[in-house]
Amino acid sequence: MSLRAILxxxxxxxxxxxxxxxxxxxxxxxxxxxxxxxxxxxLDHLLADPIYAPDRCSIGFHPLHTAPAVVLYAGLVMPRRTRLFGIGLLLHIALDAIDCVWMRCSS
Known part of the structure; x- marks a missing residue:
C-alpha cells in the first residue's frame, strides 16, 4: 500500500x-x-471491479460518491438527529476529493 493510501x-x-x-x-x-x-x-466499492483500486478516484465513479448523493448527505446535516452522520458523510466525500487531487498531482 502506498504512503498516499495509508495517509x-x-x-x-x-x-x-x-x-x-x-x-x-x-x-x-x-x-x-x-x-x-x-x-x-x-460499501459502493463492492459494486466495482476490482473492489479496491488505489489509483482510481472514487468521486463520480462509485454511486454513493456522486453529486446527487452529496445533496442527500447535505440534507442530513439539517435535522439535529442526523447532523453528525451527515457531517461524517460530507467529510468522507471531502477527504476522497482531496485524495483525487493528490492522485492527479502525483501522476
Missing part, C-alpha cells in the same frame, strides 16, 4: 476524531463514532 485512510479516522474533540468534547466518543459512520458510503 488517506489515516485521515478518514483522524479528522473525525479531531472534529469530535474540538466541537463535541463532552460527547467525544459518540460524536467520533457518528462521524466515522461516513465510511458506510464505501
Amino acid at each position: 488517506h485512510l489515516g485521515l478518514h479516522a483522524a479528522i473525525p476524531a479531531l472534529l469530535a474533540w474540538l466541537f463535541w468534547r463532552p460527547q467525544f466518543a459518540k460524536a467520533w463514532m457518528l462521524l466515522l459512520l461516513g465510511w458506510v458510503i464505501d
Whole structure:
C-alpha cells in the first residue's frame, strides 16, 4: 500500500476524531463514532471491479460518491438527529476529493 493510501485512510479516522474533540468534547466518543459512520458510503466499492483500486478516484465513479448523493448527505446535516452522520458523510466525500487531487498531482 502506498504512503498516499495509508495517509488517506489515516485521515478518514483522524479528522473525525479531531472534529469530535474540538466541537463535541463532552460527547467525544459518540460524536467520533457518528462521524466515522461516513465510511458506510464505501460499501459502493463492492459494486466495482476490482473492489479496491488505489489509483482510481472514487468521486463520480462509485454511486454513493456522486453529486446527487452529496445533496442527500447535505440534507442530513439539517435535522439535529442526523447532523453528525451527515457531517461524517460530507467529510468522507471531502477527504476522497482531496485524495483525487493528490492522485492527479502525483501522476
